[in-house]
Amino acid sequence: MKYIVGLTLLALLMSGCGIKAPSTSEDYRTIIKESAFGKHETFMVEQSFKKVSQAMERNTDKCLKKSFNVYTHGTLSSHISNEIHYNPSLIQEQKSLELQMHVYDKEMCNSMFTKHTCLPEKGYWAFVVDFKPVGKTTQMDIYGPAMVSYYDLVYKALKLWAEGKSNGCPDMNKVGAY
Numbered sequence: 001m002k003y004i005v006g007l008t009l010l011a012l013l014m015s016g017c018g019i020k021a022p023s024t025s026e027d028y029r030t031i032i033k034e035s036a037f038g039k040h041e042t043f044m045v046e047q048s049f050k051k052v053s054q055a056m057e058r059n060t061d062k063c064l065k066k067s068f069n070v071y072t073h074g075t076l077s078s079h080i081s082n083e084i085h086y087n088p089s090l091i092q093e094q095k096s097l098e099l100q101m102h103v104y105d106k107e108m109c110n111s112m113f114t115k116h117t118c119l120p121e122k123g124y125w126a127f128v129v130d131f132k133p134v135g136k137t138t139q140m141d142i143y144g145p146a147m148v149s150y151y152d153l154v155y156k157a158l159k160l161w162a163e164g165k166s167n168g169c170p171d172m173n174k175v176g177a178y
Contacts, residue, residue: 021116021117021118028128029128033143037145037146038146039145039146043140044139047137047163047164049095052140052161052162053092055162055167056090056097056099056131058161060090060099061088064169065087067084067086082107087102087104087123088102089101097130098129099158101126101154103126104121126151129142129143140158154170
């Protein structure tokens, strides 16, 4: 429930403040940097860009591409009240790697109040993580909403993958706060 309230609040603030929903990762970064509700963090990882890229390629779909049904429980039965799909994408360039996370929340993406924040078939922007080589290390930049702390589980896993300390998956059930 906290999940739906937080994301609905973010979408309503974006629309109420006249902020256009981002259509590209660059638009998203700009909105995050300019918004009081955005968070941008930079980390240096003591691993080569090649090793970091390999870790992201190995773990992203396996760990982050997940779908969940949200159930409403009545006195006599339960039924699916919503569907959540986490849709990560990796965009590899020669000198950069970009991880885009979209979340398709059926209820939110079909609501007349918030559907403009969703990209067709992908959902709304959850966060973007950029990786760039800096000498023998890698710079990691995270762009995401400041008031949605449950993505911290994913950010922590990404950092551990990048550092070569773990290939473990975050509990995506806890990420959605269900």
